[in-house]
Amino acid sequence: MQGQVRIDNLSKTYHTRQRKGLFKSEEKRVEALKGVSLEIKPGEVFGLLGPNGAGKTTLIKCLTTLLLPTGGEAWVNGYHLTREANQIRASVGCMLMGERGLYWKLTGSENLIFFGALYHLSPSARRRRAAEIVERLNLGDIADRSVETYSSGQKMKLAFAKALINDAPLLILDEPTNTLDLPSARELRAVVRELNASGKTVIYTTHIMAEAETMCDRVAIVDRGEVLALGTAAELKASLGREEVIHIEGVISAQAGEAVQRLAGVSRAVRAAVDGHTQLTVVAQDQRALLPRLIETLTAHDAVLQKIVPEEVTLEDVFIARTGRTLADDTWVK
Secondary structure: OOOOEEEEEEEEEEEEEEEEOOOEEEEEEEEEEEEEEEEEOOOOEEEEEOOOOOOHHHHHHHHOOOOOOOEEEEEEOOEEOOOOHHHHHHOEEEEOOHHHHOOOOOEHHHHHHHHHHHOOOOHHHHHHHHHHHHHHOOOOOOOOOEHHHOOHHHHHHHHHHHHOOOOOOEEEEEOOOOOOOHHHHHHHHHHHHHHHHOOOEEEEEEOOHHHHHHHOOEEEEEEOOEEEEEEOHHHHHHOOOOOEEEEEEEEOOHHHHHHHHOOOOEEEEEEEEEOOEEEEEEEEOOHHHHHHHHHHHHHHOOOEEEEEEEEOOOHHHHHHHHHOOOOOOOOOOO
């Protein structure tokens, strides 16, 4: 096996009954996954980006053997998805469904020790591992309280801690920052980066564009059970071939604007008076490469720059271009 995870034409179809009136119902066929194929490399953080219901959770439930696929094949850590399910479960750390995977009558530490036992860690090893995770995630204040007294955010942090108990080479995290406040989400992302730097491969599902862009080495944009685009954030944004815009405010003469218009790579440079100052709008293909030359040209023509605001293409722009919808729109494919 070359990749840590290899997925070949994986599909998952549900057959449900949909009520039609008071006494009638009809069968409904839902294709949650439609021939998904991709490979995840060892040591990378791989993002699954898409709206709620896009099929992300269905995919990782298949990869963790919680669901049987309807068709196709997959290999996780070198093990075949259906023929070697036990080996896959032993070699993966999962954070699925958040707080619903916890036992609320047990304390946080007892939960971790219990799940350590399920991975066949010795009594001393699971107690030691639980203590290490509690310290690493700063759970000491709540570790000895029953989970039913936790806030939603605290339950999510414990669910993340549970995914670390078997020290697996592959972590699969399903919307891990859901319900977390900003400091806790930032802390969790920092731990994920540390784990990845230590050699762990991470599959990270999210519907938050900024998370995918900052956390992931590569991203698969998923919608309606299909992978619509795959690559680094830079590659996906460049795939649009869209011109980028830079807004510059200050004291900018007509001669300075004309000089900018003549720069290689500039499509348009438009001056306008806005609220007593001048705004220069520059349209170009590669704003990062252009920006140093742009500033040099303006200052050479005695321009006084007060504000420079680049408008970059985002991953959400890529998603909208591929689907015609925003990431805020639920797909409701389960």
